[in-house]
Amino acid sequence: MPNVEFGNVVLVRVLGRICFGAYPVFVTDGTPSPLKSQARIMRFFQASGIDLASLPVSNGTSVERNKKFTKCVQECVELLELFGMPVLKASGEAEGLCAQLNRDGHVDACITSDSDAFLFGAKCTIKSIKPNSQEPFECYEMSDIEAGLGLKRKHMIAIALLVGNDHDLKGVQGIGLETALSFVKSFSEDEVLDKLCLLGSGNTLDKIYIGDGVHNLDENITRTRCSHCSLCGHPGSKRSHLKDSCDRCSSIAGEGCVQKPVGFKCDCLSCDQGKKEKEQKKNEAWQMRVCKKIATEPNFPNDAIIQMYLNNNTNFTDDEPFMSWKNPNTEMLVDYIAFKLNWEPSFIRQKLFPLLSTIFLRNIAKHQETELLYGQYEFDFIQRTKMRYGHTYYLVAWKKPSQAVDNNNYTTPFKEPQVLEDDHELINISDDSDVTNVRVDNGCLTTDENMDLVMAAYPEKVNQFMQQKEAKEAKSRKKARSKSALTLADPLSPTSKGVQLNITQFYRSSKGEPSESSKDRNSSVEKRNARSGNFSKSARRRLLFG
Structure with missing residues (x-):
């Protein structure tokens, strides 16, 4: 494989997804759009420190990925097909096809680190998968974003246009994420993209662009600010308060007002109206500055990017995409991995065993005839329950029907963890290193299995395990009751756990006896x-x- 460590990551992560209880569907990128090709070249120039002035002008054609990367992707697809996983190829962006599958209800979520999935119409995305932790993944729902931030799909497209995205890295100069977020929330979802198009076309900047976030003042209220007392800060003059008293200070005529505290702010109607007017002018000035920045940006917004996000439809050959999960081709898979990753076949089988055992239990639960490693292992018994990262599993023992093997623990040849840089994320190879840990003991392999899956596949084994567990607990309780009965019968007995023994009961002392x-x-x-x-x-x- 051109990148052996990348193949290792794919293998380990596939095992982790299956053992985690998922039915994954893998999607690969199709032909990149001219915009994506230009953005990729610009990203390369930035990473290499090359002046962007020498960036070639796009002529509207797509640029294919280099042959080394394409070959690596193809070999990963071959590996996934040997696993029996469905692999789909998108016509363009892989996130677009993932979002369509999620939007149409074919899959439950999109596993991607790219937030563009929401722009393509995804309902749920999963990122930062860490099987070996109490929080194995981060799940984001579009409904939660709408309820928490008040952002809908077109709002997020507008933000991506303003701050930059995978197809336009620059965005609008001088507008960051917080500014874009506050600006787009001033408009409704139906009008936000139209307002950006009007601004980008250079139309006049008037109050039509100030959205619903600004509160208009009531024109019937007078805007003249009345005088305030310099002593108490309330409406009226100091002389009038000294003569007729101040209603707000509750003072008596002739005694004067109460000195206002430090930081005093009057809450009268006139002052409140002045604050609102000042705040409105401030918001208007801020939004006018943002509008000017948008109006001065050339070729903004790019209509091709908007149409790509909104009209994200892939025409399948059938009414529904073909997604079928098959059993892994174990022998060809072992040969393929041994050739590409230079692993020993025995270690590969041990590495694949948790995947094969999970698929075996799924088939048994569906009453399908199946064998585990061509009949080399069979379900033996449940050893115990195991708590792993906050989740409870059954520790299942698998035995060989005929021969036994010596105690052994297979370990992967040690390699320093490396970090592989992809277009969208940094992959740490050591993240999922112990997903496929298998213990070999007296010819039996033990794996951690989902409790519901084991119950569906072997209910009689689970009932037998529960009965043995209850009998063992009853025996322990009976033994504890007998010990407590002996303690109650002789509370001062040295064997009683409730009595602190004296040291003289262990060692005879002659200190008190005369010599x-x-x-x-x-x-x-x-x-x-x-x-x-x-x-x-x-x-x-x-x-x-x-």
């Missing part, structure tokens, strides 16, 4: 005290020393 020498010493002291009688201490000293 033979101490007994002799105590007897001599008693005799001397008896001879001394009732003499005082000083008398006994004189008798002793003379």
